[in-house]
Amino acid sequence: MDRAEFMDALNLVEKEKGIDKEIIFEAIEASLVSACKKNFGSGQNIKVVIDRETGNVACYAQKAVVEEIQDEQNEILLPAARVLNPNYSVGDVVDLEVTPRDFGRISAQTAKQVVVQKFREAEREILYNQYITKEREVVTGIVQRRDRRNIIIQMGKIDAVLAANEQIPGEKYGFMDRLKVYVLEVKQTTKGPQIFVSRTHPELVKRLFEQEVPEVFDGTVEIKSIAREAGSRTKIAVYSKDKNVDALGACVGQNGYRVNVIVGELGGEKIDVIHWSDDPKVFIAAALSPSKVLEVALNEDEQSAKIVVPDHQLSLAIGKEGQNARLSAKLTGWRIDIKSETQARETNFLASGTVDEVEGEDEELTQEQE
Structure with a gap:
């Protein structure tokens, strides 16, 4: 030259x-x-x-x-x-x-x-600047191969890593499958940008709702809280300041169409959409849906709640292996102890705390009517 x-x-x-x-x-x-x-x-x-x-x-x-x-x-x-x-x-x-x-x-x-x-x-710098903007967003990638327990996903000009602990339990990944993933981190290395993605992060569900529900995307409906056990069940609490907007109905969609699209994207993971309330008694009762809650006793100092449900709904309120109660506690931020009506009466369960009867909301919905 x-x-x-x-x-x-x-x-x-x-x-x-x-x-x-x-x-x-x-x-x-x-x-x-x-x-x-x-x-x-x-x-x-x-x-x-x-x-x-x-x-x-x-x-x-x-x-x-x-x-x-x-x-x-x-x-x-x-x-x-x-x-x-x-x-x-x-x-x-x-x-x-x-x-x-x-x-x-x-x-x-x-x-x-x-x-x-x-x-x-x-x-490397151009690619890094291009992909750093996608951090904490949902992107669509194409499954390329398995690297030990990791799945390598093509995202444009770069391959992303879906680590084993970020994969939905039981989910199968086939070559050339199109997959929506949540971008956890974009790191600059001597070999160029390295991207780590997730299918289990709760924010994945939130971003999918933003993509599917215009009212969530524009802020009319706010997602207040999410509790997720990936591959099994997610509970999501929604709220709108606009009294003319039904936050829950907007997220579920006509005949459950909107939430079902997200369920399909997550491989059949059940999603409960509930109304958020600034009243912890109402919020906790809603979170335990589909079970009906009869009474709530709060101990605000300990951030704990004692819940009474009908005898025939105790197992429904607790859920399989305690999942419904566990997710409700994560969603609300309150420790939850559940007893049936008979158990509560026999053990004087509600002796301490502020006790209130709670009227159940018939409109709490999931992607499946339970």
Whole structure:
């Protein structure tokens, strides 16, 4: 590559990749200093200058002007310096050109290596800036392969990692499957951006509702809280300040269409959509849906609640392996203790706390009528 081709290449890289030519020039000069020192010894002060217009390269040994030499490699006597330029004085630095005969070939090789390196760095930076904006968002990727227990998912120009602990239990991933994932983190590494995604994060459900429900996307309906056990069940509490908007109905959709789209995307995971309330008694009762709640006793100091349900609905309120009660506690932020009506009466269950009867809301819905 001659100098003209080199300058044309630099202009092209600057235009297409947005890499400042000055950054490349400085990097080449720094690399050439090392090459020069191999010829003249590492103890010398060497400076390399590239003409920004022509691409010509020159190598200089820098020597300090002194009255008495103590370091021959890096010092020059004042009389000798004034032969070069009568204006020199003690303390000045003289640049003596020492460009090696084959320096053109060395500089061309070095320039090529630096340009390639800077080109790769720019590519990595561009990709990183492109994907960092997707952090904490939901994107669609294509399943490529399995790497041990991880699933590798293609996201445009980059492969993302779906780690084993971020996969929905029991979910199968086939080659070329299209999959919506939540972007956990985008990291910049020496090999380029590295992306980590999730199928289990509660925010995945929230983002899917934002995509599917216009009222959630525009903020008319607010998702107040989410509790999720990925692959099994999610409870989501919604609210709207606009009294004319039915938050729950908007999220469920006509005949359950909207929530069913999300259920399908999550492989059949059940989703309970409930009304959020700033009254903890009402909110806790709603969270325990589909069970009916008869009474609630709150202990605000301990952030705990004692719940009474009809005898025949105790197992429904607790749920299989305690899931309904567990998710309700996560959703509301209250510790929940549930007893049947008979158990409560026999054990004087509600002896302490503020006791209230709670009227169940018949409109609490899931993607399945239970």
